[in-house]
Every structure is written in structure tokens, then in C-alpha cells.
Amino acid sequence: MKIITGALLGLLVASTLTLAADGVATNAAAVTGEKKLPKLFDLGATKCIPCKKMAPILEELKKEYAGKLEVEFIDVWQNPDAGNKYGIRLIPTQIFYDAAGKELFRHEGFFGKEDILAKWKELGVKLADVK
Numbered sequence: 001m002k003i004i005t006g007a008l009l010g011l012l013v014a015s016t017l018t019l020a021a022d023g024v025a026t027n028a029a030a031v032t033g034e035k036k037l038p039k040l041f042d043l044g045a046t047k048c049i050p051c052k053k054m055a056p057i058l059e060e061l062k063k064e065y066a067g068k069l070e071v072e073f074i075d076v077w078q079n080p081d082a083g084n085k086y087g088i089r090l091i092p093t094q095i096f097y098d099a100a101g102k103e104l105f106r107h108e109g110f111f112g113k114e115d116i117l118a119k120w121k122e123l124g125v126k127l128a129d130v131k
Helices: 002-016 028-032 049-064 080-085 113-122
Strands: 017-019 025-027 039-044 070-075 093-097 103-108
Touching: 039 049, 049 070, 049 113, 093 113
Parallel strands: 039 070
Antiparallel strands: 017 025, 039 093, 093 103
């Protein structure tokens, strides 16, 4: 058990750290210049009717707010563990996270683009100002 735990810990550390040119281990995001962004998760299914209506909205948000907002769709029918992990009771479910990864809000059912943008504003996240 200790060997497995140690190996998993090693993989975790290796995936989050990278070796800089001077040989000093640093955070991968800091080296690559990646920035943490607010995130919108939409958990649904490709064959669910309200989920299908969400798909073009998610694509628009992904394109319009590239570099300001991460948008991710997870099909819980193809990946049932994700539904359990996120405590999904109904699809589609949208989960709003701040840049630090803290859940700010969740909504169950169809959620229009203007409603999503209004919710980000209500939560204090100004997508136009995210840098």
C-alpha cells in the first residue's frame, strides 16, 4: 500500500512541477505563464434535449471569452463517475467556479447565455476585466 501511495504521490508532484532551465523545480503554470481563470462546468449528456440546447451557448461562450473563462462540458451518461463526483441530481447542471477553483453557484436545467453572463456579473466576476 505504501508503494502505491508513494507512486501516486510521485506522479502528482511530477505532473504539477516542472524543472526549469537552472534545475530548480517550479510550478508548471508559473513556467508556462498559464493563468487561472473562472470556470463554467456544464454536466449533461449529448442526447438530452435541454443539454443539446446548451451546446451552442457553451461553444459561443468558449469562443467569445477565450482567455477569460474556461468552459467545459462533461457527458455524465458517458462518464457516470463525474456525475457522482460533482453531486449531479439533474442534467444539465452548470457549476460556476472562481479562478481559485471555489464553487460559487450551481444551476440545474437549461440556462441561457444572457442568464449565464448575468450570473457571472452578480457573482462579481467581470469577464471583460479578467486578465
